[in-house]
Amino acid sequence: DVKVTQSSRYLVKRTGEKVFLECVQDMDHENMFWYRQDPGLGLRLIYFSYDVKMKEKGDIPEGYSVSREKKERFSLILESASTNQTSMYLCASSLASGSGDEQFFGPGTRLTVL
Amino acid sequence: DQQVKQNSPSLSVQEGRISILNCDYTNSMFDYFLWYKKYPAEGPTFLISISSIKDKNEDGRFTVFLNKSAKHLSLHIVPSQPGDSAVYFCAASAGGGTSYGKLTFGQGTILTVHP
Numbered sequence: 001d002v003k004v005t006q007s008s009r010y011l012v013k014r015t016g017e018k019v020f021l022e023c024v025q026d027m028d029h030e031n032m033f034w035y036r037q038d039p040g041l042g043l044r045l046i047y048f049s050y051d052v053k054m055k056e057k058g059d060i061p062e063g064y065s066v067s068r069e070k071k072e073r074f075s076l077i078l079e080s081a082s083t084n085q086t087s088m089y090l091c092a093s094s095l096a097s098g099s100g101d102e103q104f105f106g107p108g109t110r111l112t113v114l
Numbered sequence: 115d116q117q118v119k120q121n122s123p124s125l126s127v128q129e130g131r132i133s134i135l136n137c138d139y140t141n142s143m144f145d146y147f148l149w150y151k152k153y154p155a156e157g158p159t160f161l162i163s164i165s166s167i168k169d170k171n172e173d174g175r176f177t178v179f180l181n182k183s184a185k186h187l188s189l190h191i192v193p194s195q196p197g198d199s200a201v202y203f204c205a206a207s208a209g210g211g212t213s214y215g216k217l218t219f220g221q222g223t224i225l226t227v228h229p
Contacts, residue, residue: 004157009155031214031215033216036228037116037217040123040221041221042118042164042203042219042221042222043158043203043205043219043222044219045217045218048214048216049178049222050214056214058216090157090158092157094215095215101207101215102148102163103157103215103217104160105150105157105158105159106157107155107156107157108155108157110155
């Protein structure tokens with residue numbers, strides 16, 4: 001059974017703080033993704049990674065960075081948190097690079113920036 | 115530029131009736147479409163998918179229809195059950211060596227099934 005875990009379910013941070021969101025998958029998937037979910041906007045891709053140390057910008061990368069030092073772990077970093085980064089953050093992974101591969105999601109981290 | 119659109123933010127249906135969720139897309143390169151279901155405080159879970167070479171795929175109570183000429187797909191749930199109440203996301207992917215399995219999601223539709 002595929003499992004994607006995220007380090008925190010709920011997080012409250014102050015404006016300007018550096019924030020780390022961690023994601024771990026246990027199925028040896030090549031691809032990993034970070035999304036944010038906002039009401040009325042759906043899921044928007046922030047960054048993704050197709051291999052260790054490889055990363056690609058998604059649709060809304062501004063204000064974020066990522067790190068993938070190990071295949072199973074993909075971190076999202078908010079260098080200086082701002083209130084407009086208050087959101088639900090979802091991590092996902094998928095096995096291969098073909099079209100139509102199902103992505104498996106973690107439970108999400110609800111981040112509030114005050 | 116929203117390439118995948120779900121124009122109905124919400125849908126309310128009576129238990130036992132059919133639920134029809136709609137999705138439109140603009141990118142002709144999309145060749146695979148997926149539906150995800152999301153409960154509050156949980157991550158989305160995969161529901162059903164369809165390749166662009168098909169026009170219908172069925173799995174139990176769930177059927178997805180694809181109309182390529184209209185760039186439109188729909189998810190039918192028959193019969194609807196209260197446990198189906200969730201947010202439903204339509205997603206699409208484009209093939210090719212650099213796609214890396216990227217999905218483009220719609221805004222989501224909140225389905226409420228009343229007992």
